[in-house]
Amino acid sequence: MPSTPTTPPPRVVVFGLGGTIAMTSAADEGVRPTLTAHDLVNAIPGLASAGIDIEVVDFRRRPGASLTFADITELATAATHVxxxxxxxxxxxxxxxxxxxxxxxxxxxxxxxEPVIVTGAMRNPTMAGADGPANLLAAIQTAASPAARDQGCLVVLADEIHAARWVAKTHSTNGATFRSPDTGPIGYVMEGTARLLTRLPYRLTIPTPSKPERARVGLYTVSLDDDPTLLDAIGPHCDGLVIAGFGVGHVPEPLIPTLTNLAARIPVVLTSRTPAGPTLTHTYGFPGSERDLLTRGLIPAGWLPPHKARILLRTLLAAHAQPQDIAPAFAVAGNLDEPSSWPWPTPTLTADRTEATAAHA
Known part of the structure; x- marks a missing residue:
């Protein structure tokens, strides 16, 4: 009787970049990233019984604060290859x-x-209750799951699965720091299985530039009784600028002339410094309101928070997006418009995504 062919186990490639998850201490000098990606994978209890083949790439060994656009662009290319x-x-x-x-x-x-999953740790390996091994195991299990396909990049920590476009770090030390303030997690890792409760309806991607340029995109947070002096100083050095305004997108009136002049020269994106919620487009009409600023050429970011708006603007500039395409891109990314307005083709979701979700949820 012929033998039944066996399905090969899923293969997950782990790229290590460093960070708290890879840090150890030396002579009371504070912790630094010293562990390799192999060290991290080898420290995971229960991984051997998970039925997943693991390949490890020690890609970088840096603290998260020192990663660059070039690092992540190279990582995206390496991930595509594997x-x-x-x-x-x-x-x-x-x-x-x-x-x-x-x-x-x-x-x-x-x-x-295929899924790309980002994870890390809030408690380094020298501490009691280090969360790195559990987070890494959950991330590997999610990366191996067909349910995670067509969802782009996901963030997995504390057994929660978050969409990269919405997740935020909300506490400087708490292990449950990662939240998606406007949406919540899209799923959880339970009993070794990634269970998605909802799915992203579409994805937005930008062609990877062959030689990423270092576009200078600033992020300026407005504050009470703000003075235009600082904005006047940084504006001439920016290729693009993100403004984190009050509430739904308001700024102090003295900043209006500077912002008007900047918006005539470079893309200036209006976001909210509030942890959750969108910028509006036509509710308030006083000088410095969102309606006033948009008539002066600022670009509304909708639900996109300031730090992600800066990522999007710098990526658009590096990809040589046409000036007339930047506002439509933000309208789609900020959930102010339909995906058809995105400047590039959106990835086609595979036809079996519903079946995959049902089988692994």
Whole structure:
């Protein structure tokens, strides 16, 4: 009787970038990223019984605060190569300081259907109750799951699965720091299985530039009784600027002339410094309101928060997006318009995504 062919186990490639998850201490000098990606994978209890083949790449060994656009762009290219070669999914370990930004950049650059999962740790390996091994195991299990396909880049910590476009670090030390304030997590890892409760309806990607340019995109947070002097000083050095305004997108009246002049020269995006909620477009009409600023050429970011708006604007500029395409891109990314207005083709979701969700949810 002929033998039944066996299905090969899923293969997940883990890229290590450093961060708290990889840090150890030396002679009371504070912790630094010294562990390799192999060290992290080898420290995971229960991984051997998970039935997942693991490949490890020690890609960088830096704190999250020192990662660059070039690092993440190179990582996106490397991830594409291993996925095209047959990997089921990719996991990225890094410092949590910048996960909400690097994950969104990866989400914009990742055009394949296989999942890219970003994780890290809030408690380094020298501490009691270090969360790195559990987070890494959950990330690997998510990357191996068909349910995670077509969702772009996801962030997995504390057994929660978050969409890169919405997740934020909300507490400087708490282990449950990662939240998606406007949407909540899209799923959870339970009993070793990724269970998605909802799915992203579409994905937005930008072609990876062959030689990423270092576009200078500033982020300016307005404050009470703000003075235009600082904005006047940084404006001439920016290729693009994100304004984190009060509430639904308001600024002090003295800033209006500077912002008007800047918007005539470079793209200036209006966001809210409030932790959740969107900028509006036509509710308030006083000088410095969102309606007033948009008539002066500022671009509304909708539901996109300031740090992610900066990631999007810098990526658009690096990809040489046409000036007339920047506002439509923000309208789609900020949920103010339909995906058809996105300047590039959106990735096609695979036809079996519903079946995959049902089988693994």
């Amino acid at each position: 996925l095209a070669a047959g990997a089921t999914g990719v996991v990225v370990t890094q410092g949590t300081d910048t996960i909400e930004e690097t994950a969104y950049l990866l989400d914009l650059l990742h055009q394949r259907p």
